[in-house]
Amino acid sequence: MLSLFQQGIEAVFTFQIFGLVFFGTVVGIIFGAVPGLTSTMAVALFLPVTYSLGAGAGISLLVALFVGGTSGALISAILLKIPGTPSSVATTFDGGPLMEKGEGAKALGVGIVFSFLGTVVSIIALIFIAPTLAKIALRFGPHEYFAIAIFSLTLIITLASGSMVKGLLSGVIGFAFSTVGIAPVDAITRFTFGQTQLNSGFEILTVLIGLFAISEVIKVAENVKHEKAATIGKVSMKSIKGFGFSMQEFVGQLWNGFRSALIGIGIGILPGIGAGTSNIVSYIVAKNRSKYPEKFGTGVIDGVVASETANNACIGGALIPLLTLGIPGDAVTAVMLGGFMIHGIQPGPLLFTTQGALVYTIFAALILSTIMMLLCEFYGLRIFVKLLAVPKHILLPIILVLCVVGAFGLGNRIFDIWTILLFGLIGYGFVKGGIPQPPFIIGFILGPMAETNLRRGLQLSDGDFMGFLTEPISGAFLMLSASSVFWHIFQAQRAKSAKRRAAVEVQA
Amino acid sequence: MGDAKKREYVLGFVILIAGIVYLVMASQLKVPERPGVHVDASFVPYVLSSIMCILGVLQLRAAKNYVPKPKAGNGDDVDYGTVGKTIGLVFGYVALMSYLGFPLMTVLYLVAQFTVLTPHDKKVNYVLYTVIAVIASTFIYLTFRYAFDMMLPVGPFDF
Numbered sequence: 001m002l003s004l005f006q007q008g009i010e011a012v013f014t015f016q017i018f019g020l021v022f023f024g025t026v027v028g029i030i031f032g033a034v035p036g037l038t039s040t041m042a043v044a045l046f047l048p049v050t051y052s053l054g055a056g057a058g059i060s061l062l063v064a065l066f067v068g069g070t071s072g073a074l075i076s077a078i079l080l081k082i083p084g085t086p087s088s089v090a091t092t093f094d095g096g097p098l099m100e101k102g103e104g105a106k107a108l109g110v111g112i113v114f115s116f117l118g119t120v121v122s123i124i125a126l127i128f129i130a131p132t133l134a135k136i137a138l139r140f141g142p143h144e145y146f147a148i149a150i151f152s153l154t155l156i157i158t159l160a161s162g163s164m165v166k167g168l169l170s171g172v173i174g175f176a177f178s179t180v181g182i183a184p185v186d187a188i189t190r191f192t193f194g195q196t197q198l199n200s201g202f203e204i205l206t207v208l209i210g211l212f213a214i215s216e217v218i219k220v221a222e223n224v225k226h227e228k229a230a231t232i233g234k235v236s237m238k239s240i241k242g243f244g245f246s247m248q249e250f251v252g253q254l255w256n257g258f259r260s261a262l263i264g265i266g267i268g269i270l271p272g273i274g275a276g277t278s279n280i281v282s283y284i285v286a287k288n289r290s291k292y293p294e295k296f297g298t299g300v301i302d303g304v305v306a307s308e309t310a311n312n313a314c315i316g317g318a319l320i321p322l323l324t325l326g327i328p329g330d331a332v333t334a335v336m337l338g339g340f341m342i343h344g345i346q347p348g349p350l351l352f353t354t355q356g357a358l359v360y361t362i363f364a365a366l367i368l369s370t371i372m373m374l375l376c377e378f379y380g381l382r383i384f385v386k387l388l389a390v391p392k393h394i395l396l397p398i399i400l401v402l403c404v405v406g407a408f409g410l411g412n413r414i415f416d417i418w419t420i421l422l423f424g425l426i427g428y429g430f431v432k433g434g435i436p437q438p439p440f441i442i443g444f445i446l447g448p449m450a451e452t453n454l455r456r457g458l459q460l461s462d463g464d465f466m467g468f469l470t471e472p473i474s475g476a477f478l479m480l481s482a483s484s485v486f487w488h489i490f491q492a493q494r495a496k497s498a499k500r501r502a503a504v505e506v507q508a
Numbered sequence: 509m510g511d512a513k514k515r516e517y518v519l520g521f522v523i524l525i526a527g528i529v530y531l532v533m534a535s536q537l538k539v540p541e542r543p544g545v546h547v548d549a550s551f552v553p554y555v556l557s558s559i560m561c562i563l564g565v566l567q568l569r570a571a572k573n574y575v576p577k578p579k580a581g582n583g584d585d586v587d588y589g590t591v592g593k594t595i596g597l598v599f600g601y602v603a604l605m606s607y608l609g610f611p612l613m614t615v616l617y618l619v620a621q622f623t624v625l626t627p628h629d630k631k632v633n634y635v636l637y638t639v640i641a642v643i644a645s646t647f648i649y650l651t652f653r654y655a656f657d658m659m660l661p662v663g664p665f666d667f
Contacts, residue, residue, distance in 0.1 A: 165563055186539075190549060404601075409652070458547050
């Protein structure tokens with residue numbers, strides 16, 4: 001193993017691969033940072049470039065694009081409150097408020113460092129425990145996936161700070177929008193109104209751009225004319241040393257980061273869900289386990305740490321089933337599988353024995369691109385912050401144009417641009433009605449997973465619902481879901497009666 | 509009744525109506541009946557629409573008991589005129605893009621949007637806005653067209 005690893009290190013330190021990894025990381029960061037462009041797009045766009053390269057060089061480039069793209073999304077999530085990709089939705093929850101408090105540099109610094117740590121932990125998991133973990137994940141069937149989806153959906157209650165009704169409503173509407181298109185299992189067309197473009201449903205990216213970016217532009221239009229020197233925010237870099245946070249703050253976040261990395265790896269391994277889900281789940285867990293959950297959403301670094309560690313930990317997690325079983329864990333690894341095929345490599349259990357040197361070159365490229373990501377983002381920190389000096393009325397329309405291009409690029413259709421406008425108006429309606437947007441995304445992502453696996457599971461158990469309870473893993477997750485719902489209702493009732501008692505005492 | 513309370517009521521009614529419409533649409537789905545299959549393509553829409561109706565009722569109940577929080581400052585100073593113009597400009601931009609092409613429409617949209625969003629304490633600088641718009645539009649178009657092979661609509665001007 002050590003000699004193979006040494007070979008891998010030697011390979012990536014050749015001029016060609018080193019240069020490609022650097023280029024891939026920088027381009028990946030740009031793709032992640034621009035709303036509407038994703039790491040999946042970056043990998044897909046550069047796939048043809050790898051034709052002319054050797055297997056090691058080509059796959060190293062793809063890996064670097066993947067790492068840069070996943071991490072780069074934190075830049076726009078914090079500076080503009082617009083998640084660059086679905087993997088950074090939860091970063092906006094606390095990154096945005098930190099930015100408003102003038103602590104944007106700290107939020108960026110924390111995000112960058114914990115992105116790095118999340119990736120490192122996931123690479124370690126990939127190298128040492130990949131085959132064992134992949135075998136366990138492979139045993140998961142429709143029952144387990146349904147239960148996991150339901151468990152994650154029940155977490156919406158936690159995100160619904162303020163009104164539980166509005167939080168649930170947001171999740172239900174998100175789920176409802178996911179039912180547009182061809183239904184799973186029996187392929188019945190639903191709610192398409194004869195529009196063939198709706199057959200494949202709405203793209204997650206158009207939903208995300210609309211809900212967060214377009215609605216943000218409309219929201220800014222509400223009062224930008226009355227603001228003096230209307231810039232996005234101001235961050236002074238003069239007093240900022242290093243990454244902008246203290247050693248004490250770093251140590252205080254280590255457990256949060258480690259837990260989030262485990263969540264990211266676990267979710268990354270499961271085929272079908274990835275960084276888009278892990279960042280939200282990890283944020284919710286961090287909030288629930290925190291000593292000060294009420295501060296989440298107001299600008300605490302814990303939220304940024306949870307989201308950024310978990311989404312980057314998905315990188316190694318998603319590569320585990322790809323390399324060991326040949327199953328892509330998410331969209332990016334599905335495109336990367338194509339990259340392997342181009343070079344005549346078949347990922348799977350035999351890959352480690354037949355292509356040992358290549359596997360360790362990939363591991364070395366992962367480590368190198370993670371270090372490059374840290375360095376590029378650290379030195380880029382000062383440049384990113386300068387973006388804020390651009391006045392809002394100039395910056396936001398240009399971002400809107402980039403969102404339009406990103407939406408158009410999904411399928412070269414004007415239809416997708418109309419879609420982002422639709423979701424932009426819905427997002428703005430949510431803002432005006434005080435409805436939280438994150439549960440919508442959870443409902444939209446996990447809804448189809450729950451429905452598909454419910455129907456598949458019922459097919460397997462001849463229409464018997466008991467299968468979901470009698471399968472141990474599925475039963476355990478459903479029990480956890482029920483307990484979580486009852487616990488939150490109980491807590492909400494207790495808080496309400498305490499408030500009522502306090503009001504009576506004040507009156508008396 | 510205050511504006512905030514009214515808004516909560518309106519929200520409740522909107523949810524309830526949306527839930528009923530979704531329920532009707534779910535009932536109109538053409539799902540072939542299969543013996544022994546109870547969960548078909550209409551199952552989830554039925555469940556979701558029912559939940560939406562329940563949430564609508566709960567929201568109306570919450571609106572009834574809603575006590576608005578006292579606001580700091582001078583209340584709601586939202587500039588709906590600028591919001592309306594922005595939404596109109598974005599719709600116009602997308603609607604005309606197929607005919608006039610991405611490069612030209614982007615320049616027109618950006619200049620108009622910069623102008624609409626310019627704060628009252630700043631002077632509208634058309635020359636600067638046009639220069640920024642032309643540079644941004646050209647850079648974005650050329651990058652995506654030639655570096656990423658994205659076939660953005662060109663309109664009457666074929667580059």
